Amino acid sequence: xxxxxxxxxxxxxxxxxxxxxxxxxxxxxxxxxxxxxxxxxxxxxxxxxxxxxxxxxxxxxxxxxxxxxxxxxxxxxxxxxxxxxxxxxxxxxxxxxxxxxxxxxxxxxxxxxxxxxxxxxxxxxxxxxxxxxxxxxxxxxxxxxxxxxxxxxxxxxxxxxxxxxxxxxxxxxxxxxxxxxxxxxxxxxxxxxxxxxxxxxxxxxxxxxxxxxxxxxxxxxxxxxxxxxxxxxxxxxxxxxxxxxxxxxxxxxxxxxxxxxxxxxxxxxxxxxxxxxxxxxxxxxxxx
Numbered sequence: 001x002x003x004x005x006x007x008x009x010x011x012x013x014x015x016x017x018x019x020x021x022x023x024x025x026x027x028x029x030x031x032x033x034x035x036x037x038x039x040x041x042x043x044x045x046x047x048x049x050x051x052x053x054x055x056x057x058x059x060x061x062x063x064x065x066x067x068x069x070x071x072x073x074x075x076x077x078x079x080x081x082x083x084x085x086x087x088x089x090x091x092x093x094x095x096x097x098x099x100x101x102x103x104x105x106x107x108x109x110x111x112x113x114x115x116x117x118x119x120x121x122x123x124x125x126x127x128x129x130x131x132x133x134x135x136x137x138x139x140x141x142x143x144x145x146x147x148x149x150x151x152x153x154x155x156x157x158x159x160x161x162x163x164x165x166x167x168x169x170x171x172x173x174x175x176x177x178x179x180x181x182x183x184x185x186x187x188x189x190x191x192x193x194x195x196x197x198x199x200x201x202x203x204x205x206x207x208x209x210x211x212x213x214x215x216x217x218x219x220x221x222x223x224x225x226x227x228x229x230x231x232x233x234x235x236x237x238x239x240x241x242x243x244x245x246x247x248x249x250x251x252x253x254x255x256x257x258x259x260x261x262x263x264x265x266x267x268x269x270x271x272x273x274x275x276x277x278x279x280x281x282x283x284x285x286x287x288x
Contacts, residue, residue: 086285087285087286087287088286088287089125089244089286090124090125091122091123091124091125092122092123092244092284092285092286093120093121093122093123093284093285094120094121094123094251094282094283094284094285095120095121095282095283095285096117096118096119096120096121096135096137096253096280096281096282096283097116097117097118097119097280097281097282098116098117098253098278098279098280098281099114099115099116099117099278099279099280100114100115100116100117100140100141100142100276100277100278101113101114101276101277101278102114102115102141102142102143102144102274102275102276103144103274103275103276104142104143104144104169104171104263104272104273104274105271105272105273105274105275106263106264106270106271106272106273107144107147107272109146109147109148110144110145110146110147110148111144111145111146112143112144112145113143113144113145113168114143115141115143116139117137117139117140117278117280118137118138118139119135119136119137119138119139119140119175120135120136120137121133121134121135121282122134122135123181123284128183129182129183130180130181130182130183131180131181131183131189132178132179132180132181133178133179133180133181133191134176134177134178134179135175135176135177135178135179136174136176137174137175137176137177138174139172140172140173140174140175140197141170141171141172141173142170142171142173142274142276143168143169143170143171144168144169145166145168146166146168147166147167147168147169148165148166149165149166149167149206165207165208165209166206166207167204167205167206167207168204168205168207169202169203169204169205169222170202170203170205171199171201171202171226171263171274172199172200172201172202173197173198173199173200173230174197174198174200175195175196175197175257176195176196176197176198177193177194177195177234177257178193178194178195179191179192179193179234179236180192180193181236181238186240187239187240188237188238188239188240189237189238189240190235190236190237190238191234191235191236191237191238192233192234192235192236193233193234194231194232194233194234195231195232195233195234195257196229196230196231196232197229197230197231197232197259198228198229199223199226199227199228199229199230201221201223202221202222202223202225202226203219203220203221203222203223204219204220204222205217205218205219205220206218206219206220225264225265225266226263226264226265227261227262227263227264227265229261230259230260230261230263230274231259231260231261232257232258232259232260232261233257233258233260234255234256234257234258235255235256236253236254236255236256237253237254237255238251238252238253238282239251239252239253241281244284244285244286245286249283249284249286250281250282250283251281251282251283251284252279252280252281253278253279253280253281253282254277254278254279255277255278255279256275256276256277256278257274257275257276257277257278258273258274258275258276259273259274259275260273261273
């Protein structure tokens with residue numbers, strides 16, 4: 001076979017391989033984007049008609065992401081894009097997923113809420129004990145539920161809802177923490193560092209007082225009323241459950257985030273900040 005034909009065949013094979021894995025990664029991201037709209041309290045509510053469907057999707061997704069074929073496939077994708085040097089102990093990526101428990105401070109009443117987080121971690125080894133880990137987390141919502149309100153602030157909506165009972169607030173952010181990880185032992189490590197967060201969306205969902213078992217709800221976009229950037233700090237404890245080898249590996253993490261800036265632009269409402277507990281797993285892409 002002529003060299004030019006072999007070269008074309010090689011390039012075609014690589015492009016097809018890359019597109020297949022990109023589609024796989026896109027599907028995973030799409031599923032997480034949809035699941036991030038669910039809250040865990042709804043999943044645990046056995047009176048909800050969607051309970052079985054949501055629980056099935058959640059369990060299936062976790063099983064899918066834990067499967068070695070998917071994790072190994074994403075590792076191969078990163079190696080194909082960045083080269084083999086992007087999948088070594090000194091420099092590699094990790095896929096991260098977990099659960100948030102967020103607290104928005106500044107409300108006298110309201111229930112804290114749970115949600116999902118998903119992102120990508122870059123691991124840059126500095127020494128035998130120190131690793132720099134910048135992260136990109138596109139799914140990291142903060143929520144508070146059942147905040148008592150009297151009015152939506154819109155007379156037309158107030159007339160439609162008759163009497164407003166409470167509201168749920170959801171804030172969507174892209175988080176970018178830059179952490180320094182210190183190895184404590186062969187299995188344990190601790191990380192800490194600053195985090196910058198960019199607001200991508202925000203909404204209040206108002207709920208009326210039920211009348212004859214009928215409750216009306218409406219969603220209002222409040223992004224313009226909030227500050228677009230938040231600065232905070234993060235501390236993280238990690239345990240290596242399965243050491244990385246051949247594109248496989250599982251790390252468990254427990255994390256605490258604290259935001260320092262006022263979330264709201266309105267000064268008369270008092271300062272509103274957030275804190276968040278996260279737990280979950282990361283899947284390092286290391287080829288050995």
